Amino acid sequence: MRRxxxxxxxGASSGIGRALALAYAEPGNRLKLVGRDETRLAETVAALRxxxxxxxxxxxxxxxxxxxxxxxxxxxxxxxxxxVIANAGITTGLAPHQDIEAPEAVRALLATNLFGVLxxxxxxxxxMRARGTGQIAFIGSMAGLRGLPYSPAYCMSKAAVHAYAxxxxxxLEPHGLTICLAIVGFVKTPLNDSITAMKPxxxxxxAAAKIIKDGLAAGKATIAFPWLLYVAASLxxxxxxxxxxxxxxxxxxxxxxxxxxxx
Ligand SMILES: NC(=O)c1ccc[n+]([C@@H]2O[C@H](COP(=O)([O-])OP(=O)(O)OC[C@H]3O[C@@H](n4cnc5c(N)ncnc54)[C@H](OP(=O)(O)O)[C@@H]3O)[C@@H](O)[C@H]2O)c1
Numbered sequence: 001m002r003r004x005x006x007x008x009x010x011g012a013s014s015g016i017g018r019a020l021a022l023a024y025a026e027p028g029n030r031l032k033l034v035g036r037d038e039t040r041l042a043e044t045v046a047a048l049r050x051x052x053x054x055x056x057x058x059x060x061x062x063x064x065x066x067x068x069x070x071x072x073x074x075x076x077x078x079x080x081x082x083x084v085i086a087n088a089g090i091t092t093g094l095a096p097h098q099d100i101e102a103p104e105a106v107r108a109l110l111a112t113n114l115f116g117v118l119x120x121x122x123x124x125x126x127x128m129r130a131r132g133t134g135q136i137a138f139i140g141s142m143a144g145l146r147g148l149p150y151s152p153a154y155c156m157s158k159a160a161v162h163a164y165a166x167x168x169x170x171x172l173e174p175h176g177l178t179i180c181l182a183i184v185g186f187v188k189t190p191l192n193d194s195i196t197a198m199k200p201x202x203x204x205x206x207a208a209a210k211i212i213k214d215g216l217a218a219g220k221a222t223i224a225f226p227w228l229l230y231v232a233a234s235l236x237x238x239x240x241x242x243x244x245x246x247x248x249x250x251x252x253x254x255x256x257x258x259x260x261x262x263x
Pocket of ligand 1: 010011012013014015016017034035036037038040060061062063087088089090112116139140141142184185186187188189190191192
């Protein structure tokens with residue numbers, strides 16, 4: 001059973017990241033929290049401190065490679081990170097009347113969901129490898145298992161994260177690191193609330209955080225939940241592609257375009 005003490009979480013000011021931070025908040029645990037929104041981040045910090053955790057707020061944009069690199073190296077030098085959770089993410093997609101995503105929205109999404117993940121993880125790879133220990137968790141999605149017609153760029157970003165996590169696992173676990181990919185279904189958060197669609201087996205952010213925390217403590221390679229959705233989504237990949245497309249086309253979904261833009 002792993003008991004990380006020094007923990008870095010991105011996207012800790014809302015939803016799953018905030019719930020994870022709360023789940024790890026206890027005396028003796030030292031949490032480093034990345035987010036942009038000052039008020040939400042401050043609220044999370046206060047809630048964690050009330051539970052006895054030591055908290056370092058890191059008001060950072062995960063898209064800012066230089067700032068992330070400098071800040072993460074500094075906190076890691078001061079208190080080596082046992083566990084990093086690359087969680088910060090956004091969504092973008094298509095309304096029923098749209099067929100093509102705006103290129104600006106696609107790039108904004110990739111800047112956060114893909115390059116933001118790299119900016120979180122890369123500064124810790126060499127230090128963790130040198131120490132021969134450290135756990136890296138990626139927050140993926142069922143949407144990364146197979147492209148869906150309502151959110152092409154989001155699916156692309158999560159599929160890339162899945163492939164990256166699996167690749168790192170094979171290469172770095174022999175050096176003492178542990179790499180985990182969480183493949184997450186519908187979780188009630190502001191991100192998920194922005195989407196209008198059927199959301200089978202939706203769970204709360206607190207429930208999701210407990211599943212992820214337990215899976216990380218057990219050192220799992222993959223934490224996929226809810227399992228029934230995971231089985232259905234995984235089996236779906238074996239269907240003929242156009243049959244799968246036809247089934248998905250029958251599902252009504254409205255995934256709003258992100259307001260984020262590459263700076
Ligand atoms: N909810 C679901 O159903 C679901 C399902 C599968 C996977 N996921 C994944 O779970 C992760 C968390 O999503 P959530 O549902 O918890 O969403 P959320 O409630 O909207 O929280 C997203 C978090 O990411 C942070 N963030 C976004 N862009 C950022 C940036 N450029 N720099 C720093 N922080 C940034 C936000 O902080 P600021 O607002 O302060 O920037 C916020 O703390 C995402 O990777 C998402 O793709 C969610």
